[in-house]
Amino acid sequence: MTNSGAAERVTTVVIGAGHAGLAASHFLSERSIDHVVLERGEVANSWRRERWDSLRLLTPNSQARLPGHPYAGPDPDGYMTMGEVIEFVEDFASVSCAPVRTGVEVTSVRRTGGEYHVTTSRGDFRSGTVVIASGACNRPAVPGFSDAVPASIEQLTTFDYRNPEQLDEGRVLVVGASATGAQLAAEIRRSGRPVTLSVGEHVRLPRTYRGRDVLWWMEASGLWDERYDEVEDLTRARRLPSPQLVGTPERSTLDLNALTDMGVDLVGRWAAIRDGRALFSGGLRNVFSLADLKMQRLLDNFDEWARINGHDAHLDAPERFAPTRVPESPLLQLDLERGEIRTVVWATGYRPDYTWLDVDVVDAKDQLRHDGGVVESPGLYALGLPVLRRRKSTFIHGIEDDAREVIDHLVEYLAGRRRPA
Numbered sequence: 489m490t491n492s493g494a495a496e497r498v499t500t501v502v503i504g505a506g507h508a509g510l511a512a513s514h515f516l517s518e519r520s521i522d523h524v525v526l527e528r529g530e531v532a533n534s535w536r537r538e539r540w541d542s543l544r545l546l547t548p549n550s551q552a553r554l555p556g557h558p559y560a561g562p563d564p565d566g567y568m569t570m571g572e573v574i575e576f577v578e579d580f581a582s583v584s585c586a587p588v589r590t591g592v593e594v595t596s597v598r599r600t601g602g603e604y605h606v607t608t609s610r611g612d613f614r615s616g617t618v619v620i621a622s623g624a625c626n627r628p629a630v631p632g633f634s635d636a637v638p639a640s641i642e643q644l645t646t647f648d649y650r651n652p653e654q655l656d657e658g659r660v661l662v663v664g665a666s667a668t669g670a671q672l673a674a675e676i677r678r679s680g681r682p683v684t685l686s687v688g689e690h691v692r693l694p695r696t697y698r699g700r701d702v703l704w705w706m707e708a709s710g711l712w713d714e715r716y717d718e719v720e721d722l723t724r725a726r727r728l729p730s731p732q733l734v735g736t737p738e739r740s741t742l743d744l745n746a747l748t749d750m751g752v753d754l755v756g757r758w759a760a761i762r763d764g765r766a767l768f769s770g771g772l773r774n775v776f777s778l779a780d781l782k783m784q785r786l787l788d789n790f791d792e793w794a795r796i797n798g799h800d801a802h803l804d805a806p807e808r809f810a811p812t813r814v815p816e817s818p819l820l821q822l823d824l825e826r827g828e829i830r831t832v833v834w835a836t837g838y839r840p841d842y843t844w845l846d847v848d849v850v851d852a853k854d855q856l857r858h859d860g861g862v863v864e865s866p867g868l869y870a871l872g873l874p875v876l877r878r879r880k881s882t883f884i885h886g887i888e889d890d891a892r893e894v895i896d897h898l899v900e901y902l903a904g905r906r907r908p909a
């Protein structure tokens with residue numbers, strides 16, 4: 489198809505063939521709604537192009553579940569490699585016969601005359617409904633002061649980083665200590681390079697608790713099912729950093745104590761650059777205590793749930809973990825012009841990209857305005873965003889419930905359009 493051809497008509501256009509778009513397609517097919525799934529790259533594109541080499545899922549295989557497509561391998565407690573994730577998502581696309589068109593980039597979505605005009609790199613579409621499943625992590629979020637980092641220091645984001653071999657031999661400053669930053673700090677340190685990790689607010693979790701994966705507890709106790717309209721502070725919940733977890737065959741814990749034991753130097757949150765010096769926040773003690781306290785509270789809740797529901801007999805005894813050790817005298821400043829830091833790796837989070845969306849539904853912080861995936865424009869929907877409908881929304885196993893409900897809403901909307909006024 490070319491741009492000059494007439495627009496193709498479909499009832500629903502789904503944008504993105506990651507697991508969220510494919511789950512939408514699964515439920516659309518189930519409800520016999522004709523649709524296309526437009527994907528700029530290939531199925532599971534983000535897992536193919538935007539992740540580093542050694543990454544494994546931090547969710548265990550038992551939680552690799554898509555609608556009608558559970559994990560069927562021999563190791564429910566293991567963690568998939570990127571190759572395995574790609575295969576799992578591809579299999580889902582193929583068993584659900586998703587009408588995916590790959591290599592089709594959506595460049596604009598507009599609403600005129602009560603329907604959507606979707607312009608792509610390979611032709612146009614008109615549809616009454618659109619599901620945005622283009623991902624929550626399209627671009628690395630890097631602070632503006634990165635512009636002031638001296639040119640002699642190489643800067644990488646998590647989209648550029650593949651493995652330690654691509655780095656200079658000198659010291660690496662990893663910024664951000666959620667799952668990504670903690671994993672990269674550990675890997676780079678293991679390669680022999682000195683590493684400084686800049687730590688802000690973070691979520692500490694042990695890999696296993698009382699003999700079970702900590703994410704098993706999140707699911708079994710119902711915490712992950714908490715709905716968006718029941719969460720106390722939804723804005724905050726949607727911004728929560730990912731927990732310091734790593735998926736390894738040894739099921740090891742990757743908290744700040746483990747990183748200190750490996751020889752990683754901890755500093756506070758990188759707040760600014762002044763006169764060529766990086767300025768880090770003080771108050772590491774408070775930041776660490778808060779993370780320890782929150783972990784403690786969570787484990788107390790797990791214990792309570794196990795006791796009330798009669799699970800104590802099948803689980804190991806409750807455990808408590810040593811507080812996070814505070815470095816004796818953490819650096820508050822670092823002269824970036826001295827040449828000690830050779831590379832900065834920004835692991836400061838991700839943001840979505842809606843530059844192609846020409847409908848007024850994106851706020852000043854680049855977030856879609858929506859209520860549980862029902863976007864503020866008739867017939868426009870979203871999936872795969874943080875705490876979209878539940879705490880588990882962005883995780884692979886979290887998409888089924890969200891996609892079912894969002895597509896139910898879409899079907900109702902279409903029925904309403906067909907009903908005479």
Ligand SMILES: Cc1cc2nc3c(=O)[nH]c(=O)nc-3n(C[C@H](O)[C@H](O)[C@H](O)COP(=O)(O)OP(=O)(O)OC[C@H]3O[C@@H](n4cnc5c(N)ncnc54)[C@H](O)[C@@H]3O)c2cc1C
Binds near residue numbers: 503508593625872
């Ligand atoms: C580093 C990292 C580790 C993660 N680890 C886990 C984990 O262990 N377990 C877990 O459950 N979840 C994990 N997640 C979260 C989540 O599962 C992934 O982010 C997942 O890729 C999200 O799926 P999605 O379908 O919503 O988005 P994506 O997989 O990003 O899919 C969106 C698709 O839309 C396409 N697209 C975007 N814009 C356009 C456009 N304009 N036109 C056409 N196509 C477009 C993209 O190419 C992409 O294929 C992780 C996320 C990250 C970033």
